[in-house]
Ligand code: SF4
């Protein structure tokens with residue numbers, strides 16, 4: 150597709166940025182140089198999406214869906230959850246959620262879904278315009294919520310919905326589960342061919358699997374640089390820099406991006422450059438980011454020398470990707486996508502967190518209990534108890550939403566954070 | 576006899592007891608293995624212990640289920656069965672199994688999510704057999720002929736319940752709304768040997784002209800709780816003409832013919848059952864189902880009586896209301912906490928709704 154106008158837009162943004170440089174903060178290390186490149190990539194992604202209709206088939210996709218298969222058919226993919234995070238970061242959550250609530254969607258429902266549905270009704274978005282989907286592609290490996298949400302969109306727009314159903318792993322994954330998932334892939338292919346008007350190609354699929362897995366592995370290496378002290382980046386950076394592995398996985402651009410990011414981080418490690426000026430304590434984050442608090446909290450923690458160096462959330466796009474194998478693309482994809490943290494039992498989650506706490510030498514854990522997200526949140530109180538008993542890690546649980554700040558109690562959370570800081574400093 | 580008394584007696588008779596969480600599971604297999612499924616939906620308990628494990632934004636079906644376990648009221652059970660159902664039940668199941676190290680065995684049952692294709696059917700068929708294999712380790716072998724017998728009984732239960740629903744739809748059951756659900760909900764723990772005769776007696780005793788003149792409505796949601804909703808409708812002279820409850824018509828078995836292969840029979844029945852949010856059924860299918868019920872019963876309106884924080888249901892409601900509105904059918908939605916009674920405001924809303932459809 151022709152890249153009309155995007156370069157001009159980037160130049161303009163760049164100039165604007167030059168006019169208003171952000172004041173350096175004493176508590177933070179030097180900003181990542183890659184951030185400009187990231188902004189460029191994501192702006193371009195959203196910008197091109199405005200003109201994509203007609204040039205490419207458009208699919209709206211859940212964040213944990215096996216997008217590699219869609220890439221074979223050249224779908225332009227839009228990630229409503231990533232869009233939700235963008236709206237959250239720009240503090241537009243309540244306004245867009247309200248558009249859905251006006252039509253009867255309950256304010257207790259996941260706010261990513263409310264933002265997306267609110268956007269569908271109103272067209273409101275900080276991204277200019279999102280293209281209407283030709284296909285809704287939903288994988289319930291992160292939650293059942295996405296299934297309920299996508300079928301609403303499917304009804305509202307009368308657009309086909311393909312569900313990739315990944316049986317929850319209450320215990321170990323079974324061969325019958327794999328068979329079920331592989332059969333679903335086989336059933337999808339003719340439908341995808343019909344919707345996209347393009348033919349499936351084994352060769353192309355293998356290549357994309359290779360690209361996707363390489364990008365995720367590189368993302369894993371990016372995260373692993375934070376095992377060093379001082380860590381060359383923080384989880385607040387990672388929340389932002391994860392956008393390509395979520396939204397552009399399987400495309401060369403995401404792999405290229407993580408290669409340069411990794412290079413920059415390795416360079417920082419070599420030169421002892423930390424993401425915060427004085428890393429005294431190392432923390433872990435559990436759950437999605439509170440997008441509207443990202444900047445505030447990165448400063449708040451940095452001021453005290455506390456650095457978030459690990460998060461279960463950012464890890465999710467690296468954790469199971471080693472299963473991906475171009476030699477057995479369908480089986481390996483079934484494993485890689487159905488064994489992710491949110492589709493796996495609680496024992497697995499606890500062990501994973503224990504391992505991360507050890508590997509990253511974590512002093513304190515912040516658990517965000519999200520009113521939006523049942524699969525991430527149900528069980529967290531017990532996780533706090535068990536990790537405390539086993540590892541003695543200091544833990545704080547805070548209740549909030551990732552985008553909808555109408556329920557956010559600034560004062561209450563501030564008090565709890567202060568108490569946690571004291572505990573950490575003891 | 577109380578539910579507890581009944582379960583104790585079943586145990587004394589040599590039957591096994593499984594505590595079963597909502598909602599869809601192959602009860603015929605349990606019956607065939609001499610297991611009584613005791614479903615756990617809305618035990619009348621005060622929440623004292625579950626809050627330490629679950630956030631305030633988790634539905635009370637999940638919370639009360641956990642409360643029942645934490646209060647030690649499940650000691651009589653031989654294990655638990657967790658159908659997949661929704662994110663909250665899924666995680667609760669895993670928390671109980673992995674973190675609380677339940678002293679009793681936990682079994683899990685994943686049902687495929689719609690839209691279905693051949694893969695879903697094959698998976699379901701196999702998954703039934705996998706459930707049997709895991710249960711056999713504790714409860715001994717399943718006899719295929721007994722399974723056929725139990726399927727037959729299940730079809731009988733379903734036929735009787737359908738009969739009951741049909742009579743009510745016609746206004747020819749001489750009972751209150753409250754009495755109707757009291758009996759229907761006995762199916763949540765009675766063994767079919769006992770439930771079938773109870774239903775037969777109930778049907779023959781109450782067939783009559785009792786409810787004809789009353790204003791018919793449909794109820795939708797998970798279950799008729801708070802129970803006061805039913806008494807309020809009784810008091811207002813409203814007849815629940817049919818329901819789309821998860822504990823109600825959504826679980827009415829659609830009998831399949833072929834009994835040669837009982838697993839195939841159960842698979843066929845499962846996929847023929849009415850649409851349900853917890854299975855991922857489309858809005859179109861659910862709306863069609865509601866239209867059919869409205870057409871068949873002449874219902875004047877639909878009340879969505881929905882458990883607070885129930886995502887599967889709350890996502891469907893705006894579109895369902897919209898579709899019903901297009902057909903000129905009035906709707907009301909209530910956001911309810913289990914066993915918490917009806918607030919004054921809710922009573923007023925129901926009264927206003929009834930007056931409007933009057
Ligand atoms: S926030 Fe949670 S419930 Fe919402 S889409 Fe993401 S995983 Fe699903």
Ligand code: SF4
Pocket residue numbers: 597634635636637660661662663664797853882884885886887888
């Ligand atoms: S009421 Fe809704 S959320 Fe709660 S257990 Fe039932 S289906 Fe799940």
